[in-house]
């Protein structure tokens with residue numbers, strides 16, 4: 001549908017991961033993704049045809065404003081496949097704190113609107129899509145942003161360390177590592193971080209998968 005945003009779901013819940021973990025936010029999940037991770041847990045949002053709603057810009061803004069929260073998480077699928085810049089600019093001017101969860105395989109905004117921060121994935125080898133990662137995006141990440149590694153095994157942990165050593169010997173965004181649910185035990189992440197002295201890396205688990213069932217949607 002031309003000029004409409006394909007949306008799978010909108011809901012409010014706690015942010016289950018990242019720097020706002022545990023705080024209430026509005027979630028907008030867009031339909032459509034440009035890659036196919038082996039462990040994708042949102043297979044219902046991979047194609048634009050998965051959309052259940054088609055919103056104009058004004059309809060989407062009205063829906064967002066109907067919630068009492070000033071935090072928003074744009075996710076997917078891949079939200080940056082949508083022309084989101086104007087919406088972000090409007091929401092940023094209204095005081096929203098905007099988290100864009102992006103898969104690392106699309107360019108970031110050329111001019112970042114006020115209020116926007118990125119939670120960007122770096123897909124490690126176990127994802128099957130590492131070759132699509134845009135390391136060019138790294139230079140646009142600030143200390144307000146998050147670079148997140150979702151790891152399946154020891155090789156993925158080594159990938160993470162390689163990225164840190166190579167691209168961020170000092171400084172950079174906030175670094176998080178979390179396990180692919182069911183593939184690796186969280187304790188292995190802690191052991192790795194400890195063994196390698198990675199004091200800049202925060203180990204996390206997805207809180208919503210603990211509070212609710214790992215497959216529950218809309219939470």
Ligand code: SF4
Nearest residue numbers: 033036037040077103
């Ligand atoms: S980037 Fe996200 S939505 Fe796309 S395939 Fe990977 S896990 Fe699924």
